[in-house]
Amino acid sequence: MTPFVYARADSLGDTIAAGAAPDSAFLAGGTELLNWLRLGIAEPTRIIDISRLDGLDQIEALPGGGLTIGAVTHLNDVAQHALVMRDYPVLSQAILHAASPQLRNLATIGGNLLQKTRCAYFRAEEQLPCNKRQLGSGCSALHGINDNHAIFGWTKDCVATQPSDPAVALAALDAVVVTAHRSGGRRIPAAEFHLLPDTRPEADNVLQQGELITAIELPAAAPRSAYLKVRERESYEYAIVSAAAVLEMDGQTIRRAAVALGSVALRPWRLSTAEEQLAGTELGDREALSTAIEQSFAEARPLSQNAYKIELAKTAALRAIERAARMPS
């Protein structure tokens, strides 16, 4: 581990000023940053602790509907917040399916979005060929073990997936990631926050150096929503595939559906084509639901070992929709 300077920021202004320096990193819960330091994935020389910044750990209803969640709110505090549980069950469920209770007590909602892929080649204790570790070194998984890798949006430079559970729920909810930066803040749609490997495989998301997530904003309440996670063990494990579904219903007919898949690409994967066709579909018509979902899989491309994930993802999407429909409105 490379030695670093630790600093605690007193104000948001100081924080983003200090974060602009190259080789500086923000520290919130630290549950992921510490992994990077230990593995040599990141070697910041200056770490700025934002965990005690005023006003970044609040959950508040927005005047026109919706909710704003401060970026350093602990995951469990988000998942167990009365408004989140009632109005955004998909987010509450996604969080409670993430990591372990201990980690969720420390990790923050903003930091969670910044986690990097769990690809074993990327996370190795030795630097293996991996374009995310060292651009130009290649992708070991492409011709190696890739049974849990991407089926959407991958390139020969990187076939990894983004592991965040909350990110999948936020993508389905059309949430907004609010940031601050020395040159001004931004509002980034959650579904566009993470980057596919097609342009810069070494980059994970759209943030610039020194840009800080300050809040997550959720739009109007989505009580009919659910999250489903598939993994070989019951807890404390990343997904093979996950699915978040958000529904608006007219009786038993879907008025509007938003479906996002997790662990299938380097970003939560919205099934946009399927969503269009799902509108107007009867819930009881499983075949129609499946046919609609099928539309979004025309662009799925399996790797050498993960064709099974395509079928699995379709079923997960279907089950998530059915689960969301069963939620009380």
Place this chain on the structure above:
Amino acid sequence: MMISQPVARPDGGVKVTGRARYAADYFAPDLLHAVLVTAPVPAGRVTSIAVDDALAEKGVVRVLTHEDMPKFGRFASPRAEPDTQMQQAEGPPAAQSFMPMQGNEIRHEGQPLAIVLGETLEAAEAGARRVALRYEFAEPELPAPPEWTAIDKAAVVPRESGFLFLEPTFTKGEVDRGLSNAAAMVEAVYLQPSRHHNAMEPSATLAEWNDGELTLHDATQHVYGVRQVLAARLNIPAEKVRVISRHTGGGFGGKGWIWPHQVLAAAAARIMQRPVRLALSRANAYSCLGYQPRMAQKIVLAADRSGKLTAVQQDVVNLTTVTDDFVEFATEASKGLYATPAMRLSQRVERANVAMPTPLRAPVEGPGTWALESAMDELAHRLGIDPLDLRLINHADTDPATGQPWSSKKLREAYEEGARLFGWRERPRKPQRDGDWLIGYGMATCSMGCFRNPTPAAEVRLRRDGTVLIRTGTQDIGTGTLTIFPQIAADVLGLPMEKVELEMGDTQLPEAGPTYGSSSTMGVGAAVLAAAEDARSQLARLANLLPDEVEMQDGHIRRKGAAGGQTIADVMSHTDIGEIIGSGSFDPAQHGKGLAMRTFGAIFMEVGVDPGLGLLRLRRAVGSYSAGRIVNPRTARSQMTGGIIWGWGMAAIEQSRHEPVLGRFLSKNLSGVAIPVNADIPGDIIIHFVDEVDEHASPIGGKGIGELGATGVAAAVANAVFDATGKRIRELPITPEKLL
């Protein structure tokens, strides 16, 4: 009576509050921290190791390479038979003959190549990253693809060595006739991946020299084994080596034999003339300690119309390293489980540039029952016989391989009582559903060989104040030995548990065997029993009573059946003796001659399979065992439950994958190697022991249970999956892609 009571663990408090000290918790003045630099490739030759950048790191004191290391001595395995080539062969308790840092060859990825020594762990770690290795890459031998044809082609007969405990082949009767006369036959290949022990404590050694004498604080399942191997490797007399291991943070076989890092830590301390602590990183634990190797087993079972086996054929191939042939004797299950007139068994190895495998809970019958008990289920379905009935039909009344009578066997009772507790006979025969879940039921026989290690000596000291001190050079790996040895002494001496202290985990204490192979209760337990009885006899003589006619209760000694009696203090006050030193030992050769010994049991499981999502979950289980007398039903239940969970991991979750291009383990951390968590394990696990005393195996009347619970489970799960889905899975673990 303390024996057979569910006494709580006296070490529970220090364990859950973190006060128990493990090897890496010890310090020494002037301590140096060691970090290994390991081979990044599986084969080749180191051409240079540049250390200047590492030495420039603040706090780095020295970088040792093979050029600094002494020539390590050979260790001849005491297991070797005289008058054979094996006499000179290396073997256990050394985990491998190959010692790294003796030359520049690279035999496997993760092999230690250099040791960075720092004033702090952080400095040594930083230094290790700055060591610049140059090497010539050589084309490695890599594990064959996981299918029979490829593995069979790569397989060779194992070399003679200390790791070849038994003949690699075994035949009995006329197999070909048994096969041709069969009414039903199963021929199938069963695969399982390499799996690591993944103990909570990766392993650590603190080595300190004083006037040519070496003291080691070590994480080990065998302090005397460490002493023996280190003395040989370092070319010093065994008396000059003291090994201390108060607590070991999980063994499961991974710390059973002695690995190179223990030797390297001691050598580094000698070179530096300073104490050195080498705490393996989690990544080191995957390549510097062993693992259960990837295995392929081809089984042929043949039976007549009534279900009686006519022949059993089993060909086993396990992966091993290029320098040593570790042999995983899965064929022992076929040798010991079912009556059959004919069997033909073979063990071969597949050599590759991988780290050395080692026993892992449960070895031998662990893999063996996975294949055999799956095949028995397939045979039962082919014959239309209930899987439990097929096992009863083929019950072995004597040892199938040798024909010897059993020391004790109550497997029929274990089947019957387990089946009753599970409701096996009443289970639904039609497909069952619970929402998206298909429900299935499966069972398998459990069995483990009886490893009896000699215990040369144990001491039980009875003091004037009525307190007791047990002294034994065995060790605590968390299995319950800290509970049952005091229990045994308390039982004999008629004292409550809190009057008994136990000192263990030190080669300055009387020599005891290893804590592996489910052997401690029989070996050390019997020696403690004998020592306590010796102490009681001595006290009886002081009290002018006949030793054979006394009993002790509530701190009093008296003639059996008499009332009252004298207190220990009263008896001893008439003498000038401060304490009575009782001694005892256990020599397996003196017990059960000519008898076959095994533990047995049956595991019944109910699983749920969600075929849409490929999920497999455990719903409930019953384990019913014939394992002799149970000294402590509480710790025993805990061990069996742990064994079933361990088996569940083998069945459904665990694998250490060999990366096919880079020749390393794909993932060397627990984030990439899944093992069961609490949420995977239902509360409804029933453990049952048949009432039994095996007086031949050991005077304790008990046999080993540490591994028994982990046997049979993988097959029971696969059998239950078949029951639920009609899908026969022959490759572990049973992960989602196999169930979709």
